[in-house]
Amino acid sequence: MRNKIWLVIIFIGFACSNNSDLLQQASQISQTVKLQIAPDGREAIFDPAFSISKDNGLVVSGETSLSEAKLALFSALEVLKVHLVDSLVLLPEKKLGDKNWGVINLSVVNLRAYPKHSAELVSQSIMGTPVRLLKEEDGWYQIQTPDRYIAWVDRAAIAQKTEGEMEQWRNSKRIIFIPDFEVVKDPGQNEVVTDLVAGSILEVEKENKDSYDLALPDGRRIQVEKSNCEVFSDWKNRELEDIALLTKTAKQFIGRPYLWGGTSVKGVDCSGFVKSVYFINGIILARDASLQFLHGDTISPGHGFSELAEGDLVFFGRAKTDEKPMKVTHVGMYMNHGEYIHSSGRVRINSFDPEAENYNNYRSITWLGGRRVLSRIGESGIVRVSEHPWY
Template sequence: MTRIAAVLCTFICLTGAANAQTDSTIFRKMETVVSSAKDQFAPDKRTKIVAITAANAINNTYTIESSVPEATAYIRSQIANIPAHIQINTLPDSTVGDRTHGVVHLSVANFRTKPGNASEMATQALLGTEVDLLQKVDGEYRARTPEGYISYVPASAVSAKTKSELEAWRKLPKLIYTTEFGKSLSKPNPESMRVSDLVYGNILALVGDEGKYYKVSYPDKRIAYIPKDEALTFDKWLTTRNLTAENVIASAKTMMGLPYLWGGTSVKGVDCSGFTKTAYYMNGYIIPRDASQQVLAGQPVDILDKNGHFEPTKALKNLKPADLLFFASGKANSPNARVTHVALYLGNGEFIHSAGTVRINSMLKDAANYDDFQTRTVVAAKRYIGVQDQQLQKIQENPYYKQK
């Protein structure tokens, strides 16, 4: 039983069926309106929020939460004649004030599905990543990442900024860390104290240089030094990105052996879709976050027979390196089952993916590394390279990475 249904049930028990029927009718109307708004404007709850967050049948009051202006307008138009006290909480809300923007200032920030370190991890964002701050709850921000993912991150991981403060940050020249792992230092001296750890893809403001070091500034205004041979100016890095199959595969192979980490999108650990997302990010592209979202992007590749089942001969003929393979868990699952896993095709029947660790397996039955393939059902394949799709975006075209 849901919390809202439980409240309604309690009211029915206490006040009798006649009165409860009226309030039950109102609740059902509210539920219908919000459900319709979700279907039209927020079908994926990971990226857009439309929900009833509180319902008090005794007082006939309801609270609705929305991060989608179009959904808010629709709901307002539909509830005008419903006899109830209805509050719509639009996001971002008053808990963040005028600081509706943030920039991650840890090497890797963990975002969770609910507030608290015990909650399930949803995704990660790297140092220098801009996020939208929608709400503050118990010392954590409800934030939206550049991929549109909405989840909770500790306030200690993000520098909250007003619009003008964000613009000032954007105007600063940027540096991107290009070594897998490292650290920034308090002085241009290898023996000096560490300011923080760093991972591939971290972005900092470039202040200047001193000898063999870049002087950098963090989003929270800490100053540090980074060896010049471990970083590039962000503009130069972007010009060196060339989205080819060879480059994507090379980037993927640099992550060989990394541990599987649910929600991970960094070289500290990756889940299956975090792995493919990172391989494309290393080559200058932002792609959707989850496997079930990634399968909706790109150009379909025909790898199934007329009954919708995986056909190895057809797959070997039609797949190209760097295509994405999508799986449902369980060998006996329907081909229409929900996508739960993604891998990057290498060629010759082999693919690389994050499953326990980042590793290479084969779809060929006589291959020594075939074993993992037989435990899953292939349901689709998509091609990203050479495809025009607004879900596949160059980093410099993404509004969260634009520089002034």
């Protein structure tokens, strides 16, 4: 009897050892797939978990927002030669039904790190932005914006839509709002309905002589002067032939307050500022400075600012050392003659030139180089609105 007990203990120990190795190997494979396909959690969800089933199969649970990542993971796991149990949820989650798309419904909405009003403000989105809904939790939606950024937003900020309704929205006549800010009323001009900020996109219900009757994503109606609008199809298809337009747009932000997570004319953080400048000119950039740093042609800081051109993004932070990796903490946009514009306390212009009155020594010694995004339009992280399928 005693020998039988020892045999059972040895067998269990052997099985546990094998299971432990199996789980470790699966985790290593998962990490490799993550690095290749979904390296940054701000732009993709890829969180597999592994356990052993009763019949010693490998249960793959967790969730991902990328079908290609799920396919790659299960293909790679086949090398383990075990039965795979697919419990990995592919977002959007099923309880959303067919309404797993949406359009931002308020002039500016706050995007949070977690589904709570007290959670960190990580970004913002403006009215008329199409979004993909991933999950719902206690009146909050986890969404993905056109720049691939993932965050949580309050239910009131979203007009939920089916794919068919989104297609109808894409094919409708729309306008983009041009001025910085305006409070607007209903078509009868009796009641205030909402405010609008630059870049808002709305559907046209009726064209009048000097105004448009417009529909908000949730169906509310407003009237806006034609002079404050541009037909969306005309705007999105216009080429940026004069780079000076970027500088002109950027200067219109001068004096606006710095706002962590801000991406509208009401307030911007550093990456939200350059992102807004480019969006107003029809180009979608990645959201955060460290993400923007990954895209575009590299301009080394070694030659000073002489190789920079108007419209280039300029990055600042901590240079790589033997002890620590490089860390990008700030971004601005180069203009001309050594000057760059950025959001730091407020939107302002500083210079790389030590002889200039607006020279900023701290920024100059923390300069990490530049990225020329205009030469790489169409690549990941630098996409024209006209070429983005969500619009």
